[in-house]
Amino acid sequence: MAHTPLVVMGVSGSGKSTVGAAVAQRLRVPFADADDFHPPANIAKMTAGHALDDHDRHPWLEAIGTWLAEHPDGGVMSCSALKRKYRDQLRHHAHEIAFLLLDGTPEVIRKRQASRPGHFMPASLLASQFATLEHLAPDENGVTIDVDQSVDAVVEEYLRWDRSVRES
Numbered sequence: 027m028a029h030t031p032l033v034v035m036g037v038s039g040s041g042k043s044t045v046g047a048a049v050a051q052r053l054r055v056p057f058a059d060a061d062d063f064h065p066p067a068n069i070a071k072m073t074a075g076h077a078l079d080d081h082d083r084h085p086w087l088e089a090i091g092t093w094l095a096e097h098p099d100g101g102v103m104s105c106s107a108l109k110r111k112y113r114d115q116l117r118h119h120a121h122e123i124a125f126l127l128l129d130g131t132p133e134v135i136r137k138r139q140a141s142r143p144g145h146f147m148p149a150s151l152l153a154s155q156f157a158t159l160e161h162l163a164p165d166e167n168g169v170t171i172d173v174d175q176s177v178d179a180v181v182e183e184y185l186r187w188d189r190s191v192r193e194s
Contacts, residue, residue: 029053029100031120035107036128037155039138041173042104048181050102060105063089077154087112091119108158125168126184132156134174
C-alpha cells in the first residue's frame with residue numbers, strides 16, 4: 027500500500043530520527059535523516075555553536091525535497107523543518123507530503139539532548155530552535171504529537187492519525 031511521504035519534524039532533541047525510523051519500519055518504507063544531507067560547512071557552523079541561516083539551509087532543503095520527490099509512494103525523512111517557508115520549499119518538490127511535529131517543552135527536550143553525547147547540534151542552540159519553530163498551520167497536512175511519552179506511543183498515535191486521514 028502506498029503512503030504519503032512523511033517529514034518527522036521538530037527541534038533538535040525531540041526524537042525525529044528515532045521516531046522517523048520507527049514509523050518507516052512500521053510502514054515498511056525507506057527512511058532518511060536530514061542530518062545526513064547537510065554539507066560539511068553547515069556541520070562545522072553548528073559544531074562551532076552558530077545557528078544556520080536561511081542561506082545555509084536552502085541547498086540542504088533542496089536535497090531533502092529531492093529525496094522526498096523520489097519517494098512518492100512513501101518515505102520518511104527526519105528534518106527540523108521549523109519554519110513554514112522551509113516546509114513550503116519541501117512541498118515544492120513533493121506536493122503530497124505529511125508532517126509529524128514532535129512537540130515538547132524545553133525542559134523535556136533539554137533532558138533528551140543531554141542523553142545524546144557527540145551530536146553536532148549543541149544544547150546551547152536549543153533556545154534559538156524554539157524561537158524559530160512555527161507550529162503547523164491548519165492548512166498544512168500534518169499532526170502534532172507530544173514527545174513526553176514512549177516512542178511506541180508516539181508511533182501508534184501517528185499511525186492512528188494517518189489511518190483516519192486515509193479513511194476520510
